[in-house]
Amino acid sequence: MTDWAKREERRELGFYKKRGLCLVRGEGARVYDSQGNEYVDCIAGHGVASIGHNNRYVKEALAEQANRIITCPESFANDTRTQYLDDLAQVTPEGLDRFYLCNSGTEAVEAALKIAVATTGRTRIISTMRGFHGRTMGALTTTWSCTYRREFAPPFPEVLFVPHGDTEALEDVLDEDTAAVILEGIQGEGGIHVASEEYLRAVHGLCERNGALFIADEIQTGFGRTGKWFFSDHAGVVPDLMCTAKAMAGGLPMGAVAGGRRIENLPSGLHGSTFGGNPLACAAASAALGYMRSRDLPARAREMGDWFINQLREIEHPQIRDIRGRGLMVGVDMRGRVTPYLKKLQEGGILALPAGRTVLRFLPPLTITEAELAQVVQTLKDILGEA
Numbered sequence: 001m002t003d004w005a006k007r008e009e010r011r012e013l014g015f016y017k018k019r020g021l022c023l024v025r026g027e028g029a030r031v032y033d034s035q036g037n038e039y040v041d042c043i044a045g046h047g048v049a050s051i052g053h054n055n056r057y058v059k060e061a062l063a064e065q066a067n068r069i070i071t072c073p074e075s076f077a078n079d080t081r082t083q084y085l086d087d088l089a090q091v092t093p094e095g096l097d098r099f100y101l102c103n104s105g106t107e108a109v110e111a112a113l114k115i116a117v118a119t120t121g122r123t124r125i126i127s128t129m130r131g132f133h134g135r136t137m138g139a140l141t142t143t144w145s146c147t148y149r150r151e152f153a154p155p156f157p158e159v160l161f162v163p164h165g166d167t168e169a170l171e172d173v174l175d176e177d178t179a180a181v182i183l184e185g186i187q188g189e190g191g192i193h194v195a196s197e198e199y200l201r202a203v204h205g206l207c208e209r210n211g212a213l214f215i216a217d218e219i220q221t222g223f224g225r226t227g228k229w230f231f232s233d234h235a236g237v238v239p240d241l242m243c244t245a246k247a248m249a250g251g252l253p254m255g256a257v258a259g260g261r262r263i264e265n266l267p268s269g270l271h272g273s274t275f276g277g278n279p280l281a282c283a284a285a286s287a288a289l290g291y292m293r294s295r296d297l298p299a300r301a302r303e304m305g306d307w308f309i310n311q312l313r314e315i316e317h318p319q320i321r322d323i324r325g326r327g328l329m330v331g332v333d334m335r336g337r338v339t340p341y342l343k344k345l346q347e348g349g350i351l352a353l354p355a356g357r358t359v360l361r362f363l364p365p366l367t368i369t370e371a372e373l374a375q376v377v378q379t380l381k382d383i384l385g386e387a
């Protein structure tokens with residue numbers, strides 16, 4: 001543990017267990033620690049740095065905006081924000097073209113839940129087992145794992161959990177009291193479990209028939225990570241509400257809810273955020289989105305992801321139980337706890353994340369090169385060779 005990490009830990013309330021390093025610089029898919037060591041970054045700020053670290057266009061946009069105006073409440077229009085909203089509507093699924101801007105994933109989920117209740121006049125929410133939707137009280141109620149929920153009484157009156165991927169189980173509980181069904185197309189935190197396209201289409205149809213809203217949580221899957229702009233695009237499904245955050249603004253905190261045709265405009269004052277849609281985040285988001293579009297990063301994620309998953313599948317080691325994912329959202333399910341592998345990967349110059357107890361999760365920048373991914377595969381092979 002470096003001195004920086006020890007000092008930081010002493011000044012915090014204890015929510016984060018430090019991984020020893022102090023990261024001081026990033027460039028593309030690589031980050032550097034305070035001792036000058038280099039790492040291939042398959043954490044990317046928990047899926048935030050999709051366009052890579054230290055992106056020139058985002059830096060220039062931030063500097064330009066900071067020289068004009070940094071903050072502007074949503075009760076006034078702002079040119080940068082207006083332009084961003086138009087840009088965003090170019091990539092969201094057809095018809096999802098009105099937005100609420102906020103500052104994080106959990107805030108986007110909070111807002112979507114409130115919108116669902118206000119729109120339908122119903123209060124029951126259906127979520128999925130192993131699902132993760134955030135840590136503020138409303139979003140937390142729809143998060144499955146007791147690790148996150150056990151200390152807190154549920155603030156949402158009624159949340160039911162059904163198995164992810166099971167249409168019949170959903171059909172059994174969805175009724176005229178249900179305001180919304182919320183789910184991730186690929187469960188990230190829950191272990192990289194990929195929903196089938198048929199399942200997404202069935203969920204959408206069931207919601208429509210029962211007067212409930214379908215909330216797609218695209219916070220981790222969004223902005224090209226799975227090989228399309230949004231995971232819902234693989235199934236050709238247009239959710240009623242779509243939550244996004246993470247990769248949106250090239251590293252700056254930002255989130256959004258996109259609303260479709262079934263969402264009418266809501267009474268003013270029903271919801272809001274002081275920092276939501278601030279010009280600085282919007283300027284970064286416009287630059288990040290422009291970069292993703294000009295380099296077709298969703299296509300790149302698809303191509304690189306296919307290559308990476310194939311290479312991982314070729315390892316065929318008895319310690320590997322399964323390899324799952326889509327695009328550059330990839331999980332390697334190990335027979336046993338994942339923490340020792342994460343530690344060894346880090347020592348070997350690769351940063352990766354856990355997803356549950358046994359899954360190694362890779363969320364690299366979508367700009368990562370084949371050579372960098374090959375380094376990840378080789379390091380994992382070396383570690384498994386030692387095991």
Ligand SMILES: Cc1ncc(COP(=O)(O)O)c(C=O)c1O
Nearest residue numbers: 104105106132133134188219220
């Ligand atoms: C699918 C999903 N939903 C919601 C969240 C919460 O986002 P945030 O940490 O920005 O509040 C996350 C974060 O990992 C997530 O992966």
